Structure formats: C-alpha cells, structure tokens
Amino acid sequence: MNYSYTDCLAIFGVGGAHPGGLQLTKELLSREKINETTSILDAGCGTGQTSAYIAEQYRCKVTSLDSNKIMLDKARKRFLPLRLPIEVKQGSTENLPFSEGIFDLILSESVISFTDVSLTIPEFRRVLKPNGVLLAIEMVLEKSLSEEELKTLVNFYGVSQILTEKEWSNFFQRSKFKHVNIEKYNLQIDENNVQNATDFSLSENIDDEFFEILEKHMHFTKVYKDVLGFRLFRCYK
Template sequence: MKYTYLDCLALFGVGGAHPGGLQLTKKILAEEKINKETTLLDAGCGTGQTAAYLQQHYGCSVSALDNNSTMVDKAHQRFSSLGLPIDTKVGDIENPPYPDKQFDIVLSESVISFTRVSATIPEIKRVLKQNGRLFAIETVLEQPLSEEERSHIVDFYRFPQLFTEEEWLTAFRDAGFQRIDVTKYQPGLVKVDEQHAADYSLSETIDDGLLEILEEHEEIMQQHKENLGFRIFRCS
C-alpha cells in the first residue's frame, strides 16, 4: 500500500502537527474575544488536540471536522476520555455539513492547502456568521521553484495548488473577506516546550513506509526552508 503524507499523520495520530503547534494556536486566539457564547469550528481537527483545548479553556461551543475517519476516531476518543461535549464529524471542508452562518470562528491549521482552495474558502465564508472570523495557518511559496522542484513538493503533499502570499490574499478576497491581516510565521518566535509539543495517538500497526514518509517530509522542509514558509491569516 502506498501511503500519503496525510495517511502518515493519521496513523501516527499526530496532534499539533502544524507549525508552532498548540502554543502558536494559543497565542493567536488569546487576542480574540472568545467566551461560552462563541461557536467555533476546528476545520481539519486531526486528533482533536486544539478542539479539546478550546473547549476546556474557553467553554465555548466547539465543532470538530476532518475528512480522515482515523483522525476523527482518535479525536472522538480524546473528547470522550476528557468528557468534552464536542460535536465531531467526518466530512470535507470543501463541502462542510453545516448550515449557513453557524460559526463565529473557523480555525484551519495547515488544512486549506491540502484542499481545492477555490472550493474551500467560499464554503468557510458561507458557514461563518456575518462578522465571523477565519484563522488559517497555511503554507506559502516564498520564491519561485523549478518545475521539477515544484512538482516534487505538490506530488508528495498532494497539494492541489501551491500559493504565494499574494495568491492567498486574492483567494480570500474573491470569497468575500474584506479585511485580511497577515503575519509571517517565524520558527523561533514561538518556543515549543514539552507541554505544547506535538502529541501522538499511534495506530496498532505502523508500517515502515510511514517512517520513510516522515523522513522525506523532514528532507523537503530542510531542503526548501528558504522556498517554503507559513503565514497566519486572520480574515473577516
């Protein structure tokens, strides 16, 4: 069986795999007004590390969505063990199973890049309330690549597209977001300590091929550390 990078994350059950991990998420949302009345969607929730923190810390209404059933099973196990009332669904954020204007906040942590952006962002806008906010941590192409290099990255991660910052801004504007604040993620800006490190919920069987995928991911990140970056987008 040929695994994908996302299969690898699911079978290892990696929580907080996005740049900066849970500590960056805390930093981003600490500046927001979130309370028990807030409705929030963790779009691409993975194993539920972020969703669990949000419900425990803010007491807000959290929904968790992921298109990988293995991830959702692990998220559900996490929420059940902690006694958290989080609505958890298997579903695609290109077509999220929610009515219009349901959420105050949608959070996407390195998720939209793996989808068809032209479909996903308008759907996120649809499920947000009139003054709702999207927070997205996404991969950005910092400088041009050769066609061979670009194809390797896109094929490995199964990215439908690889956007520059300006292309991301255009996509958000086209979907109807009027204010877009952008912060460049600096790896040294948020020091990830033991409490905030990625956690793991391992599947029973871990194939050697998964370790090879992790190794290739690390190689790509190191080789292209000047070409690939990350941005934090706050859209409203």
Template sequence: MKNTYLDCLALFGVGGAHPGGLKLTREILAQEQIDSSSRILDIGCGTGQTAAFISNHYNCHVSALENNKVMLEKAEERLSTISLPVTIVEGKAEELPFEDNHFDIILSESVISFTEQPVTLSELKRVLKPNGVLLGIEMTLEKLIDKQELEAFIHFYGVTRLQTEDEWFETVKEAGFSAIRITKNDEDPDEEDLENATEFYLSENITDECFSVLETHEQFTKDFKDIVGYRVIRCTK
C-alpha cells in the first residue's frame, strides 16, 4: 500500500508541522482571552504537542481531535506520561463528536485545508459557543499557476482545495462566521531556534518509501516557495 504524505508525517511523528510551528501557535494564542475556565478544541492534534502546551500553559480544559490512528497513539503516549488533563478523541473534522455550543476557542493548525472545507467550517461553527473564536493557520495560494502544477501539489499533499486569501475570506464568510481577520506572517523560521525546532516522534521500521516522500516534500517546498504560503485566520461565531 502506497504511503501518502500524511501517512509519512504520522510515521515520522512530526510535531509542529504546520507553517510557523509551535512558535506561531504561542503567538496567536497569547492574543486571546484564555483562563482556567476556557474550553479549547485542537482539531487534527497530531502527536499532541499543541494540546500539551495549551493545557500546561493555560491550565484549561483541552480536547484534542485526531483521525490518524498512528498520530492518535503518539498523542495518547505523550499526554499519558505528563499527566495533563487533555481529552483525546478519535474523529473527523467533518463529523465532530461534540455537542453544540461547547468550545470557547477552536484551533486548526493546517487542518481545514485537508478536509471538505465547507462541511468542516459548518461543524466548527456548530460546536463553538456564541462569540467563540476560530483560529486557523492554513495554506494559501499566493498566485495563480498552471493547472497541472496545482493539481500535482494538491494530489501529493492530499488537500481538497488550495485557496487564495480572498477565497479563504469568502469560504469562511459563507460558513456564517463574522469579524473575519486574515493576516500574513512574513517571519522566516530561525533554524537556530532550538526551543521551537521541529519535533520528531519516530515510529519503528520506517520504510524507504517514506524517506522518498519526504524528499519529494522538500522539493515541493523549494519549487512552491513563492507560490504557496499561509495565513492566520481569526473569526468568531
């Protein structure tokens, strides 16, 4: 069975794989009103790096949703060893297993792009409390390119659609969110910043195929450096 990019991401156990990494996550959360009574949902939580940070830093209740079983196991292992009160749930962003009006903040770190976006946004709005905040760090198309090139990128990463900033605004607006603010972060990652370096939680017996996928990812990263960026999306229910 051929491993996809997301499969290999899980096997490598990459923490903070989203654009901006944990450093950007810290920065955008610092701008929100969060206290011990806050309920936060981290969708597509991966190995649980962000969920662990939120729980530890803010001492609030965190729910972490993950659909990939390998990532789910790694998140459970991480959080069980540090005894943080995080609820880990297996599930899809398009079918959230939570009641209506439940969360104060929902965080999506490059997750919505990999889902059926209108359906996911509808679900996120449903489980947010009135005036609740959705924070997204999502891939964004910076300029139009050849259709064949775009399709190759979409096929490799498994995203359902790659949107421009204006398209993201319209998609979020059509989902019923308000006070939409989309910002661009131009800060380049600091390769010597060890505190916020990419984290790996490796599985055993990683195949040569996965290393090949990683090489392809690195090539796409170079080729699409000026074509695909990301935006921070903040909006309210």
C-alpha cells in the first residue's frame, strides 16, 4: 500500500471523520462555557469543519492546526467565503508551535492515536491555560485481540498503538492533568438530518487505491464493531 489511511481522509476531504461526527462535537461543546473571549485550539483540524462551526457559533478565537498540507488547503478554502478570522497553522501535536498557557480549551477529535501519545498529551497540557480543558475523542480497545489482528489494524490505520480505556487514563494522569473524566457515549445519529451527513471535500483525479483503502476501512468497521469503541475524555489542567 503506497498511501496511508490518513492520506485517504485528506484526498476525500472527510470532515468529522471521528466517531459521532459533527453531531457529537456540537453536543460536547454545548456543555462547555464558551464565549467570545475563549481561546480554542482545534488540534488535527482536518478540513476545518469543526473550526468553522465553533467560529460561527461562538464567535471566539479559533486556531486550526494540522500536519497535513492537503487538509489545511481545504480548510482555508472552507474558511475564505465565510470570512472567519481563524488562524491556520501547519504543525505537529507532538511539538506544538505555540507558547505555554495560551488556550482555554483544546479539542482533539481522533487525533492523539495517530501520534506518539507520550509526546502529544504533555504538549496539550503545556499550551493550556491554568484550569484549561482538553476534550478528546479517542478510539479504545474494548476486547482483547490476537497479536496478528492487532498488528493488522495498527499497520492499516497508521496508529502507534490501540489503547484500552485504562491505558488512556494512565497517559493523561502521568501527564499531570488534575482530573480526567471518561465517558462512554451512546450517540444516536439522526440519519434523516442532513446536517449529520458526512462532509466531503474531494480532490481531483483520485487514485483507485484510495477507494480500496476506504473499502477496507468499512470492512474493519463492520468486523470489529464490538472490539473498537471510543471514549470521550475531559481533562482538566
């Protein structure tokens, strides 16, 4: 395979690729105290669907960060006609290009798993203000898998590892977050609501291999639906 799963997401320009999509994002943000003075980092912003929603809904300062140039180009294209004052940065969550203590809230939607977890989580804490909050949606291993199956999934998705809920909790606590709230969320998607439809921003001339990757992802989603779950983590600095 010449391309990765994340390359596939970039080429198809999938917005809200995380579990629950934008519907879950809206639910999470509605629980927070966000106003025009709030400073938010959308870490691993992708095509900017979440960033655009936050900027329009809350009129606060939003910074969009991603390591993928294709994703960021599509995000800028989304923001331009909306005239949204969103700062766009290319960079890695493992070494954030920001000073200490500048964000009130960090939103990370299925991002940390695709990085070195031991580097990204402390970096998130570093750039949060005192009493700042990290909201993370992450894949968890619900049941044990054979070494071979686990290796297949790790290699396909390009993640460093697939963690259990307890392992995630340990990483956050070792990074000295004061309190970690973990929620197993049962989201009921209203498929008749067009706002919940998957958002795409397609590139031109898409290689057939990308369709094969997408098909394989759908296969794994079905086969491992009881094995690969997700959790919502709310971590207080």
